[in-house]
Structures are given as C-alpha cells and as structure tokens.
Amino acid sequence: MxxxxxxxxxxxxxxxxxxxxxxxxxxxxxxxxxxxxxxxxxxxxxxxxxxxxxxxxxxxxxxxxxxxxxxxxxxxxxxxxALKETISNRTFDDRLLGLTLGLEGKAVSDIKPIGKAEFLDKIYEVKSEAGLIPVGKTVIIHKLENNKIIVKS
Known part of the structure; x- marks a missing residue:
C-alpha cells in the first residue's frame, strides 16, 4: 500500500x-x-x-x-x-479600387460625420471631414487612407 x-x-x-x-x-x-x-x-x-x-x-x-x-x-x-501561421488576408483591401482623389459623388444618407455616398454607381461608407452633409448633396473624395473614404462637400 x-x-x-x-x-x-x-x-x-x-x-x-x-x-x-x-x-x-x-x-x-x-x-x-x-x-x-x-x-x-x-x-x-x-x-x-x-x-x-x-x-x-x-x-x-x-x-x-x-x-x-x-x-x-x-x-x-x-x-x-504553437501557432505557426498568421492571417495574411485583410478585409476590404480592394474596396477602394477605382476611386480617386477629387472624384465626385452624391450623398445617399446624411453624413454626420459618417454616412453613405454613391460613387461610380456603387454605394460606399464615407466620413465627412467637416461635419454634417445632407442627403443629395454633391461630395468630393478628399482623402483615401486606411480603407476609409474621407469626403468634403
């Protein structure tokens, strides 16, 4: 025992x-x-x-x-x-293809400071540089950085 x-x-x-x-x-x-x-x-x-x-x-x-x-x-x-692999894919990497600085579009929702705008017959989520932009107003792409679209009216 x-x-x-x-x-x-x-x-x-x-x-x-x-x-x-x-x-x-x-x-x-x-x-x-x-x-x-x-x-x-x-x-x-x-x-x-x-x-x-x-x-x-x-x-x-x-x-x-x-x-x-x-x-x-x-x-x-x-x-x-042990983890041997890393995630190499990124979400929405090609989301901004075709968009350029100065491209004009139209706000399809109030942008306060984030909303939706239409560029090249596609709707994108955008951020306003200067505050509220009402629906229907023309917006211009001011910056494209880190997968974000910064617009101004």
Whole structure:
C-alpha cells in the first residue's frame, strides 16, 4: 500500500508539472501544485521507508522528472501546440479600387460625420471631414487612407 501511495503522488506530481508546461503555461499554479505533490511523495518516502531507499526514490524522481522535461523540449512536442501561421488576408483591401482623389459623388444618407455616398454607381461608407452633409448633396473624395473614404462637400 505504501508503494501505491508513493507511486501515485510522484506520478500525479509529474503529470501536473507537464500539464503546466503543455496546457497552462504562465499560470504557475498547476506547476507549483505538481511540485508540491512530488515533494509530498518524497517526504512520504522518507517517513515510511528506510533512508537509503528514500534517497534512491528521490534520485529516481529527479531523474525521471528532468528526463521527461528534457525529452519533451527536445522532441518538439511543444511545437504541436504553437501557432505557426498568421492571417495574411485583410478585409476590404480592394474596396477602394477605382476611386480617386477629387472624384465626385452624391450623398445617399446624411453624413454626420459618417454616412453613405454613391460613387461610380456603387454605394460606399464615407466620413465627412467637416461635419454634417445632407442627403443629395454633391461630395468630393478628399482623402483615401486606411480603407476609409474621407469626403468634403
């Protein structure tokens, strides 16, 4: 029964430390709990077993824990959990194609300071440079920046 309890404590401690590294890095709570459970297992070994066997268990535990960590880092198992791709697409990148500075259009809604205007038979969301522009008024593209259309009347 002593070996079952000892083995359980040491195994649970190792699993908690590995869980800390694999799944919840940075929290240190799970890893700290794993170290405490491992230490409790070693303490239990020193209480229940003779000192020579307890020292051997301490050495084996340290060896197994460091081997598991070293093998885990060396084998690249951590790379399976890392994001390797970036998002390269951007929304509305071609939205401003065909629009040029000075192009005239018509406000199809009140632009206060954001509204809708029609250019080249397409409706775009625009921003007014100077405030309210009423419906039906002619607007001119003043700036095209960061996918935004800045107009003035």
């Amino acid at each position: 002593t070996l079952l309890i000892l083995g359980s404590l040491l195994t649970i401690g190792l699993i908690l430390v590995l869980l800390e590294i694999l799944f919840v890095p940075g929290t240190t709570l799970v890893g700290l709990l794993g170290v405490l459970v491992t230490a409790a297992g070693i303490y239990y070994a020193f209480i229940k077993l003779d000192s020579q066997l307890a020292w051997m268990i301490l050495g084996i535990t340290i060896l197994v824990n460091f081997t598991a960590l070293f093998y885990g880092f060396k084998s690249g198992v951590w790379k399976k959990f």
